[in-house]
Amino acid sequence: MAYDFNKIADNYDRLNHLMTMGMDRCWRRRGARWLMHNGIWRPKCLDVAAGTGDLAFEMYRRGAAEPVVCVDLSEKMLEIASSKLSLEAECIVANAESLPFDDGSFDCVGSAFGIRNFVHLEQGLSEMVRVLKPGGRLMILELATPDDSFVRLFYNLYAKYIIPWLGERIAHNREAYTYLPESIERFPKGRTMRKKIENLGCKVRHRKFFFGVCRMYKCTKNE
Template sequence: MAYDFDTIARDYDRMNHLMTLGLDRCWRRQAVKGLHGHVLDVACGTGDMVLELTKRGCTVTGVDLSEEMMSIAKTKAPATYILGDAEHLPFPDAAFVAVTCAFGVRNFVHLKKGLGEMLRVLKPGGRMVILELATPDSVIIRPFYDFYAKHTIPLLGKWLAGNRTAYAYLPESIERFPKGEDFMQIIKELGAAVVQHKQTFGVCRMYQITKP
């Protein structure tokens, strides 16, 4: 079952910026570089990726499962917002020149189905950019990351959002999710080319994907 973001929508932006020490904004800014035209932002949430895309002059369609998350997006960034599921996108084949998804794919119930749908609606030659959180590879950084993810983040969730459980879920879901080569293998099986760029010691991965 999909995680219910409606329950944390009100605190999402504040917690997101705090937990990533504001780096989430830099990661999104990096991800939208070189994108133009009509872009689909999948799992748009509260609209921070939409905002970065519109700043670059893109026309954006945002899609998300959570009405509450998108109600915040609507106050922040001009776009067409559609309540919908990434695993059954309500768009024809090859409808977009680019597709983005920031911190969304980890929440898909059927990852390969969602990724396949995102590639289906992308034009041949088009670019898809996925940002996702991950555990760092470095054995030196790893203990610091583990302490922060397993202790600090759930505490911040409890103090600032009154919801320890929701933020204890975060490091667990990051740990379980395929990263690096494992994630790229899934993309390759779907017939697309992919390059990974590690951000901030690899705690965020940017995957740049090209549809043949």
């Protein structure tokens, strides 16, 4: 079953920025910049597992057509997105594994830190590719464990002790922030993830940020 983000919606943004030392904003910005450099004037954009709407906002700032469509399972996360993006976004409560759009509806699809939470990853990925136009761009940001064993030592200490502690102190929810590092540990990354998206009919490039703690998958749907 998918984790219920309604429980942590109120503190989500604050904790997110704190735990990544503000780098999450920069990663979303870089993702949105790549999505928008696609040669299309005012592309139609979708943010999948949009949460509180920060990636949608970055897409809007860089020239996406209005409204950017935000899809998420959590009503509370989308309420916060709506309050931040009252005119710029249309928020729809829906499951990414069964998107309520026709094939080829969007020029750009983005998802930041969401796909790790899908119950059926392949189904969610295949839906994101389905709703994309041929030649359209899909950008996925996701957290991962670093490859380097020395860096991983520090990462493990941070993920196992500091993150749950911050979760308890700020969101009063240790469980959610114990789930976070566990879900990152289990999740496919790098070449394995690239192959999954290539199998759906995309060309994929992959880049790492901050020792590989965040990965960006830049995917272009085959014409």
